[in-house]
Amino acid sequence: MSYCAICDCNFYRGKVAAIVGDETEAAVSAAMMTKYASRTYWVSADVKASAVAKEKAIAAGAILLETTIERIQGENRVSSMVLGDGSVVDVDGVFIELGAKSSADLAMDLGVMPEMDDSIKVDRQCGTEVPGVFACGDVTGKPWQVAKAVGEGCVAGISAADFVRGKMA
Numbered sequence: 773m774s775y776c777a778i779c780d781c782n783f784y785r786g787k788v789a790a791i792v793g794d795e796t797e798a799a800v801s802a803a804m805m806t807k808y809a810s811r812t813y814w815v816s817a818d819v820k821a822s823a824v825a826k827e828k829a830i831a832a833g834a835i836l837l838e839t840t841i842e843r844i845q846g847e848n849r850v851s852s853m854v855l856g857d858g859s860v861v862d863v864d865g866v867f868i869e870l871g872a873k874s875s876a877d878l879a880m881d882l883g884v885m886p887e888m889d890d891s892i893k894v895d896r897q898c899g900t901e902v903p904g905v906f907a908c909g910d911v912t913g914k915p916w917q918v919a920k921a922v923g924e925g926c927v928a929g930i931s932a933a934d935f936v937r938g939k940m941a
């Protein structure tokens with residue numbers, strides 16, 4: 773089981789993987805997984821992904837199963853999933869890609885408006901459109917990876933300190 777396709781896709785090279793989720797994120801993950809897994813299922817009972825993302829996933833070879841997963845089975849490791857119609861599909865791994873609540877709410881309270889994709893636009897100093905408000909990490913957009921979050925965190929922290937010192941000078 774994994775909750776991060778971009779983090780763990782390489783572990784499923786040549787294996788059978790299932791991506792579970794309705795939104796565009798799940799479709800994008802399914803398309804990416806086809807480059808690693810020998811077979812990729814995309815399980816979604818209610819596809820809400822953008823039409824483009826859905827087409828890309830299917831064109832890449834993802835097999836869309838428009839149903840629910842009732843149960844994930846296995847001893848220590850995943851071996852199969854039981855679908856809504858009772859059928860059993862053998863899989864080596866299941867990726868839960870149900871999305872996550874954005875952290876942008878706090879930004880809006882501070883007067884920073886997120887972009888259409890919910891990310892917060894920043895400049896090279898990690899400054900937002902509001903002077904004195906800095907942003908870093910997942911909230912500024914992809915890639916959602918620790919390395920980017922830590923790097924931007926460093927930049928934002930130094931910028932915030934410079935801003936405060938400038939204000940105090």
Ligand SMILES: Cc1cc2nc3c(=O)[nH]c(=O)nc-3n(C[C@H](O)[C@H](O)[C@H](O)COP(=O)(O)OP(=O)(O)OC[C@H]3O[C@@H](n4cnc5c(N)ncnc54)[C@H](O)[C@@H]3O)c2cc1C
Pocket residue numbers: 774775776779875877878908909910911915916917918919921
């Ligand atoms: C299951 C999973 C596996 C992952 N595996 C990897 C991996 O292998 N390698 C990798 O590089 N990345 C991985 N990631 C991504 C990585 O965790 C993120 O990119 C990273 O944690 C982003 O750091 P961040 O500080 O931007 O956000 P977060 O770590 O999400 O921190 C944001 C913090 O802000 C808090 N917060 C939100 N709103 C408010 C508010 N209004 N007031 C106060 N606090 C608030 C939250 O509670 C949270 O503590 C994984 C992510 C998940 C979910």
